[in-house]
Amino acid sequence: MTTLTAFCARTGIDVAPAREALNARGPYDDAPWYMQAVLGIGAWVTAVVALAFAWVVMDMAFDVDEPNLVVAIAGAIVFAVSVRLLHHRPEGAFTAHAAVALATAGTLMVAAGVGVPAESVWAAVIATVPFAAAAVWQQRSLLLQFLVVSVTLILLFVAIWDHWGQMTADLPAVFVPFGVALLLYPPMRDVRPTALALLVVPQLIEILVFNFDTGWKLWFGWPAKGLLLFVFAFLVFINWRRVGDSQAQLLAAVAALAAAIVAFLLPTGASAALVLLALAYTIGSRSLAIIGALAEIYFIWLFYWDLQETLLTKSVILMSAGAILLACYGLLIGAMRERRPS
Amino acid sequence: MSPADPELGLRELQILRSAGLVSARGYAAAVSVVRDEAFWARWGRHALLTLGAGQFLAGVVCFFAYNWDDLSDLAKFAVIETALVIAAGGALLIGLDRAFGRVLLVAASVLTGVLLAVIGQVYQTGADVFELFVAWAVLILPWVFVSRSAVHWMLWLVVAEVALALYASQVLVVVSDVTSGEMWVLVGATIALALAGREFAVQYGLSWLSAHWTRLVLLFAATVILFIPAAAHAVDAGRFGSPALCLAAFLLMIIAAAALYWHLWRDFAALVIVIAVADAFFICIGFRLIDEAIGFDFDDAAPALASLGAMIVWAIAGTGSAALAMRRLRGTLQGAPA
Numbered sequence: 001m002t003t004l005t006a007f008c009a010r011t012g013i014d015v016a017p018a019r020e021a022l023n024a025r026g027p028y029d030d031a032p033w034y035m036q037a038v039l040g041i042g043a044w045v046t047a048v049v050a051l052a053f054a055w056v057v058m059d060m061a062f063d064v065d066e067p068n069l070v071v072a073i074a075g076a077i078v079f080a081v082s083v084r085l086l087h088h089r090p091e092g093a094f095t096a097h098a099a100v101a102l103a104t105a106g107t108l109m110v111a112a113g114v115g116v117p118a119e120s121v122w123a124a125v126i127a128t129v130p131f132a133a134a135a136v137w138q139q140r141s142l143l144l145q146f147l148v149v150s151v152t153l154i155l156l157f158v159a160i161w162d163h164w165g166q167m168t169a170d171l172p173a174v175f176v177p178f179g180v181a182l183l184l185y186p187p188m189r190d191v192r193p194t195a196l197a198l199l200v201v202p203q204l205i206e207i208l209v210f211n212f213d214t215g216w217k218l219w220f221g222w223p224a225k226g227l228l229l230f231v232f233a234f235l236v237f238i239n240w241r242r243v244g245d246s247q248a249q250l251l252a253a254v255a256a257l258a259a260a261i262v263a264f265l266l267p268t269g270a271s272a273a274l275v276l277l278a279l280a281y282t283i284g285s286r287s288l289a290i291i292g293a294l295a296e297i298y299f300i301w302l303f304y305w306d307l308q309e310t311l312l313t314k315s316v317i318l319m320s321a322g323a324i325l326l327a328c329y330g331l332l333i334g335a336m337r338e339r340r341p342s
Numbered sequence: 343m344s345p346a347d348p349e350l351g352l353r354e355l356q357i358l359r360s361a362g363l364v365s366a367r368g369y370a371a372a373v374s375v376v377r378d379e380a381f382w383a384r385w386g387r388h389a390l391l392t393l394g395a396g397q398f399l400a401g402v403v404c405f406f407a408y409n410w411d412d413l414s415d416l417a418k419f420a421v422i423e424t425a426l427v428i429a430a431g432g433a434l435l436i437g438l439d440r441a442f443g444r445v446l447l448v449a450a451s452v453l454t455g456v457l458l459a460v461i462g463q464v465y466q467t468g469a470d471v472f473e474l475f476v477a478w479a480v481l482i483l484p485w486v487f488v489s490r491s492a493v494h495w496m497l498w499l500v501v502a503e504v505a506l507a508l509y510a511s512q513v514l515v516v517v518s519d520v521t522s523g524e525m526w527v528l529v530g531a532t533i534a535l536a537l538a539g540r541e542f543a544v545q546y547g548l549s550w551l552s553a554h555w556t557r558l559v560l561l562f563a564a565t566v567i568l569f570i571p572a573a574a575h576a577v578d579a580g581r582f583g584s585p586a587l588c589l590a591a592f593l594l595m596i597i598a599a600a601a602l603y604w605h606l607w608r609d610f611a612a613l614v615i616v617i618a619v620a621d622a623f624f625i626c627i628g629f630r631l632i633d634e635a636i637g638f639d640f641d642d643a644a645p646a647l648a649s650l651g652a653m654i655v656w657a658i659a660g661t662g663s664a665a666l667a668m669r670r671l672r673g674t675l676q677g678a679p680a
Contacts, residue, residue, distance in 0.1 A: 002376050003347045004354075010375050013363050021361035022354060034611060035668050038618040042661030045625065049657055053650040060643035094662030101658070185366040190356050238370055255390060281386055282370065284377025285352065289385065296393065300400060315404035322398025329390045329442075 033287040039097065040143055046101035047147075051108055054078075072113025072127065079106030079131055086140045100144045107131045107148050111155055121159035128152045136194055146193035153201045170224035170268055172202030176275055177231050183283055184238075199279075200291060203272055207298065228271035229260050235278040255328040265317045269299035350376050388441065395445050399452075415464045422460060426453040430485075444491040451482040451497060470512050475505030490550040496559065499536055503529060521583025523571045527591045530568035534595055536560055541607070554611070561599060561612055565619040568592040576626040578633075596620050610675045614668060621664040628656035 004022070008015045031039070058064040058071055082103035089095045107128055115124025128151060135148035153175070160171060179198030182191050236256040243249045259274060276292030279285070303314065348354070355376055358364045364372045406413075406421060413421070429450035436443035455478045462474055479502040486498040507529050514520040537560040544552045572592035574580040582588060596616055603612040632638070632652045639645040 002350050004350055005347050007350050007372075007375055011364070011368070011372055013358070017361070018358055018363055021357055021363060022348060031668070031672070032611075035614050035672070038614060038621070038668070039661060039665055041618075042621065042657070042664065046654060046657040046661065049650060049653045053647070053654055056640065056643070056646045056650055060646065094658060094666070097662045097665055098658045101661075184370050186356065186359055186369055187366065188360050188362060190360060192356065242374055259390075259393070277389060281382055283352065283373045284382060293389070297396075300397060311404045311408035315401045315408060318397045318401030318404055320401075322394050322396070322401055325390055325394030326398060329387065329394055332387060332390065 036143055036146075039100075040147065043097060043101040043104060043143065043147060046097070047105040047108070050102055050105035054105065054109055067109070067112035067116040069113060069117065072110045075106040075109025075111075075113055076131075077106075078109065079103050079134070082106060083134060083138055083144075086138065086144065096141065100141055100147065103135070103144055104147045104151065107135075107151050111151070115155075121155060121162050125152065125155045125159045128155060136189065136191060139190055142190065142193045145191075146197055149194045149197040150201045153197055154205060157202065157205050172206050172272060173224035173227050173268060175199070175202045176228060176272055180231055180235070180275065180279055183279065196288075199276060199288075203269060203295060206269060224268045225264055225271050228268070228275055229264060232256075232260055232271070232275050232278055235275065235282050238282055239278075255332065258324045258328045261321070261324065265321060266303050267299050269302065270296060273299055352376070391441060391445065395449070399449060418460055418464065419457075422453060422457045426450055426457060429453060433489075438489055438491075444489055444494065447485055447489045448491065448494050448497060451485055451494065454478060454482050455501065470508070472505050472508035472512055475501055475508060479505055492551055492553050492556050495551065496556065499533075499560075503533065506532060523575075523582035523584035523588045526567060526571040526582065527584070527587055530564050530595070531591060533560060533564040533567060537564055541602075554609075557609070558611055558615065561603075562615050565592075565595055565599065565615060568595050569619050569623060573623060573626045576623065577630050592623070596623075604671070608675050610672055613671055613675075617664050617667055617671075621660050624660040624663075625657055628653065628660065632656065 002010075004018060005015055007013070008018055054071070054074065058067075058074075062070065064070060079102075082099040085095055086099040086103070110131060111124040111128050114127035115121055118124075128148070132149050132152040135145045138144065157171060175198045179195045182195035182198070186192070186195075233256070236252070240249055240252050240256075243252055264271065273292050273295035276288055276295060280289035280292055300318075303318075309317075352373070355364065355369070355372055358372075359366075359369060402425070410418070429446045433443045433446035433450060436446065438444055438447065455474075458474050458478055458481075462469060479498060482498060482501070486494050489495075507525070510520065510525040510528055515522065515525060537557070540551055540556055540560060568588075568591050571580075571582040571588040574582050575585040575588055596619065599616045600613065600620075603609045603616065632649050636645050636649040636652065638649045
């Protein structure tokens with residue numbers, strides 16, 4: 001790892017203000033990802049129970065049979081109170097957890113309270129957008145930002161599928177460039193959870209939903225693959241510029257081209273996973289690398305079960321792809337060995 | 343880590359970005375200064391090798407799956423045995439000190455299992471499925487020892503645990519009076535033993551087993567497998583049997599793991615796994631207590647509101663305590679080796 005002074009020396013930033021900024025960090029939610037995952041699952045469980053509680057209150061105390069504007073207003077109040085609680089007592093583990101869970105439940109209540117009477121999922125999506133914006137604006141809890149943005153994204157998927165009357169398999173590809181842009185060129189507010197939601201949640205929805213339905217693909221999925229591989233090429237270009245000598249640049253370009261060809265032959269999700277892997281490499285994120293690796297394994301596995309091609313065609317594609325990548329690996333190792341004595 | 347000259351990671355970089363000291367355009371370049379160049383170069387090479395080898399082998403599997411029915415028995419054996427000899431011979435030739443050599447030996451171990459399956463299919467040996475896995479585990483054990491590869495060792499453990507689970511479910515549960523709960527405890531306990539063996543081996547200098555992920559994977563598998571029957575008893579669901587044993591084994595695992603990874607090996611990530619599973623169990627206990635005391639009765643307002651309200655409080659108490667524990671442990675264990 002690089003120390004602050006070494007970093008400042010290389011980037012030309014003054015050490016004093018940088019140290020001041022690091023020391024002045026407030027009640028900042030900087031837990032590692034696996035800790036956030038545990039807390040996130042706990043928050044989901046609490047949010048689901050809270051929703052059930054709200055439903056019982058509305059049904060039995062106020063005789064509300066299905067969600068309406070009253071439910072939406074109650075949800076907005078729950079969200080506002082929770083964010084305020086989070087703002088004033090961010091250090092309290094119990095209050096922070098309660099606030100995150102209840103704010104998520106409040107967002108879901110608003111979505112149901114607006115969407116059900118209007119009989120429109122789009123109305124539910126539009127209703128959650130201000131809450132997603134508020135979750136991004138508050139910087140106390142990265143977990144809350146991830147959960148509320150995820151809720152909005154899930155509703156958006158449902159709305160689009162409902163609007164078109166069928167499931168679109170390529171939809172996750174649209175969100176990937178935005179997620180990549182937010183991580184590579186971040187605004188001053190910390191939007192990493194939003195970026196992660198844009199990169200991961202659509203893929204997860206696709207994985208979960210298309211286990212039960214084959215879905216519809218625009219032009220056999222080629223535009224989606226093209227878009228993803230364009231993002232991949234951009235990431236490769238960023239890294240390629242940093243490589244010192246021309247031989248290494250050539251090797252990196254060949255390896256990237258091979259990986260892109262391979263991904264182009266496999267399902268669209270494999271291209272998305274390739275983008276995640278390249279992004280993980282570019283920004284040095286181990287959590288993204290794990291997610292990307294798992295996604296890549298899943299989509300190659302899915303290709304095996306895909307019924308659109310014969311096993312013979314699949315075997316030729318997979319063996320050629322594997323041979324190209326192994327040849328690149330051999331070239332890379334050979335070049336490294338050549339360079340070592342000098 | 344020195345407070346005067348702290349080390350920078352992605353989180354610290356985001357703070358500098360939020361303070362306006364790093365521009366949006368300069369962020370990617372700043373990241374390249376902060377990230378561990380050697381680690382990511384190694385990771386890139388390994389990703390390329392794994393992707394290539396994985397896809398090539400998947401292609402081979404698809405090819406033979408396509409032609410399998412048309413092949414004679416002799417051809418089936420010839421194909422698998424040739425591949426096995428190539429993989430094992432290649433590993434010997436390239437050497438096990440290189441990643442590619444180790445990958446080839448892992449492939450040879452996988453092919454051994456395929457060969458055993460084909461023997462069973464062709465000769466209709468009538469053997470139970472667990473016998474295939476036992477034979478597989480025994481045959482590849484020497485390769486596991488010589489390979490000095492954590493991945494290979496993990497593969498062997500999976501095969502051995504599947505053999506044990508199948509033996510327990512196909513023989514012990516049917517013939518003896520072994521309950522399903524005892525079977526789960528047996529599987530969980532053997533994984534816990536493997537974890538103990540890993541820790542012991544690392545203490546005595548077996549560096550190839552020291553990768554942190556091996557500890558986390560084994561700990562996660564052992565705690566989750568012991569959690570399932572214990573949680574089922576806690577919420578009174580399923581018919582696992584042997585409630586006392588299931589609960590005792592789970593609690594013993596949690597307490598022992600918490601003590602060891604807190605005081606002896608000081609590993610925050612391992613403690614997060616322990617806390618997460620303990621928190622899930624705590625929520626299950628709460629569900630049962632509230633169900634027994636109030637009942638989740640949705641026909642009347644009072645019990646419905648009371649039970650759901652109590653469940654919210656219980657869930658907040660559980661996850662809040664987990665968050666508090668993790669936060670304090672993180673502060674205590676900061677800088678401790680993983």
